[in-house]
Amino acid sequence: MSEQLTFPDWIAVDWGTSSLKVWAMGADGTVLAQNHSGQGTDDTAPDDFEVTLLTHIAPWLGRDHTPVIACGMVGAAHGWAQVPHRAVPCAPLGTPQTVTCRDARISMHILPGLMQERSADIMRGAETQIAGFLAQNADYDGIICLPGIHTKWAHISAGEIVSFQTFMTGELFDLLSRASMLRHSIGEGGGIDQEAFTGAIADTISRPEAVATQLFKIRAVDVLHTAQTSVSRARLSGILLGLELAAARPYWLGQPVALMGPPAVTALYDKALSAQGVAPTHHDIDTATLQGLGLAYKTLSTG
Amino acid sequence: MSEQLTFPDWIAVDWGTSSLKVWAMGADGTVLAQNHSGQGTDDTAPDDFEVTLLTHIAPWLGRDHTPVIACGMVGAAHGWAQVPHRAVPCAPLGTPQTVTCRDARISMHILPGLMQERSADIMRGAETQIAGFLAQNADYDGIICLPGIHTKWAHISAGEIVSFQTFMTGELFDLLSRASMLRHSIGEGGGIDQEAFTGAIADTISRPEAVATQLFKIRAVDVLHTAQTSVSRARLSGILLGLELAAARPYWLGQPVALMGPPAVTALYDKALSAQGVAPTHHDIDTATLQGLGLAYKTLSTG
Structure with a gap:
């Protein structure tokens, strides 16, 4: 049994347009191992998502079943499976949607992105990072700015994303x-x-x-x-x-x-x-991502 | 001698970043033949300008020497030869600069571009089109707008380009x-x-x-x-x-x-x-280009 200690309890995945980050996670939120790759969703054909993910996480898979929690463009129309957007204002974290896997060693769960009807806007991934930030800053009332290829500005109040741009x-x-x-x-x-x-x-x-x-x-x-x-x-x-x-x-x-x-x-x-x-x-972005995905993992275990 | 009637008196060239246009011109400004190509100055190595031009105009060259008048990025630092910018306010047309040719059948003359010191700006090619426009609209006082990859707005007064953007x-x-x-x-x-x-x-x-x-x-x-x-x-x-x-x-x-x-x-x-x-x-842009290059050709013949 001592060998199994090296296997993660779950696997965290942040899969955006231009990068794939995977983390092997312990039950207590410890990062056991990680892997970053440039193979974003834009570079992945619809049928190749599972096999691509497996090449990055295979060494972490034991005989037991391992849940994978993912956020980002992996849940968009051209991703692994389309997970509908939730509408703001709302709490940042929705319910992870379980999607089909061929490999029985993993179960795959993708978090929904957010949409804004008035002043049309969308996000996939940033909502999870905002959820992780709020886990550490519960009473935060103000603005979170996530600089990047498509920078997001989000107005946070009472634990909800009120609006974003x-x-x-x-x-x-x-x-x-x-x-x-x-x-x-x-x-x-x-x-x-x-x-x-x-x-x-x-x-x-x-x-x-x-x-x-x-x-x-x-x-x-x-x-x-x-x-x-x-x-x-x-x-x-x-x-x-x-x-x-x-x-x-x-x-x-x-x-x-x-x-x-x-x-x-x-x-x-x-x-x-x-x-x-x-x-x-x-605030560190990867820490926030892992906190957010960790919250989703907990809802999965208790759900 | 009758055969020589098909040979042009001069050749007009508009060589920009992404295209090359050449016209075989009669003495009276008639277009005898023309050739458009996508081989712009960006796609031409410094030493290849002459040979590239020759592949497009070779059928037009007789035993007599033919002058070539060119405008555009062909006169920029990465072009055939760098022809210094003239500073506005000034009349649009400068003196064509004669540049080195290996082939004795042609002589090559490139028109200078324009620069603006205050509110830094540059143009190469548009000045020739503006000169051509003014040849047909001598008393024009107003704005000329040249839409394109890099759109130019020029303020014209008393036959000069006052400013441009x-x-x-x-x-x-x-x-x-x-x-x-x-x-x-x-x-x-x-x-x-x-x-x-x-x-x-x-x-x-x-x-x-x-x-x-x-x-x-x-x-x-x-x-x-x-x-x-x-x-x-x-x-x-x-x-x-x-x-x-x-x-x-x-x-x-x-x-x-x-x-x-x-x-x-x-x-x-x-x-x-x-x-x-x-x-x-x-106003037709190619007509203006040929008018402008034609004016430069005349200064050459009389110079």
Whole structure:
């Protein structure tokens, strides 16, 4: 029996558009092992979800049956199985939906995403992270911002998500820096110039409509005066983030703001918000994901 | 001697980032033959410009020497040879710069682009089209808008370009419709819904800062309510064009506006401007290009 101690009680899965994260979990919430992969739902054919997951978790499967709890785009129309959205306002965590598995060693349970009818919006994954955050900050009343490819701003009150808003900022940055004419000025990777970043944010907040011409100007300045890539990159980042902050103002103005996201992009949001007089708190995103999935696992065991 | 009648007196070239257009020209400005190709300057290695051009114009070259007049990105740093920008305000047409050729059958002359120091901006190609337009509309005082991948708005007065502004609208549309998450809602090609288009323009002009969340909403509406691709495409186009019109307002408000560009995109600008109470005039872009290059050819012959 001592061998079985290494097998997890359950497996946590965060499967988004562009990444797959799996964790082998002990009954007490301990992480026994983990595995991160770039194989997101966009790279997975409808029939390949189960076999893809199994290649990442196979070493963790014993003779006993192991429940798997998943959140993210894995529950979308093009995912493993479509799990309907729940409508806000509501508590972030819904009931995990059990979906079909061919392999008897696992049972698969996917959490529903959220939708907003008025001012149409959708989320899959962020609701689980918000649930995990609230598990540790039960009385939180304010804003949670989850920076990423599609940044989410959620208004939290009385344990519910009251409203939320998604911005394509991260995807715009990615497309413009990699695939547009601006790639010639921005190069690959590298830092960002802080002064150019905060300057571009301030300019864009005061004149957001000028974005499409300010973007071209990044290239024009470089052609005419040879800008450093760290300055051009900072301008692109600052223009796009300034545009987001201009529209998300009702969320952050005069509100507590909690930030959860990948460290590099979250640091940019921190800097941008600080320049507007907001002092956001910081929270680890994977911890929140595991807390949220853990809550769902408990409802499963007691359900 | 009668055979030589089929050979052009000169060759006109418009070589941009993503396309190459060549025309065999008679002395009186008649087009004897033409050739359009997708091999833009972005797809041409520095040493391959001459050989690429020759493959497109070889059938037109006789025993006599033929001058070639070119405009566009062919004169940029990554083009055939870098021809320095001239600074506005100035007349649109500069002196063609003669660049090195290995093949003795042609001589190559490239027109300089324009730059703007205050509110940094650059153009290569549009100045030649504006010169061609002014050749036919000598006393024009107002705005010329050249819709395209990088749309140009130019303020014309007393035969000079006073100022200009470039918007990345076309490239943003291209990237977002092809490569972003919105591709799932927009599909390839197809029409646009007129009502959704003018609605998105009006929404964006009144609240330009909301662009990054309005873009995400295109997808959210489709996921929640299944939108037609013609509606999603119209929203994307209207959001981006509305953003441009909001910033370009000082150009079009209360001014005569002349439109020159590819017919499909120009029709969208016409519709968008008409909704703002502007009645633009329409002018053929290739005619303007050939007029502009023809003026440069004449300075060459008399110079």
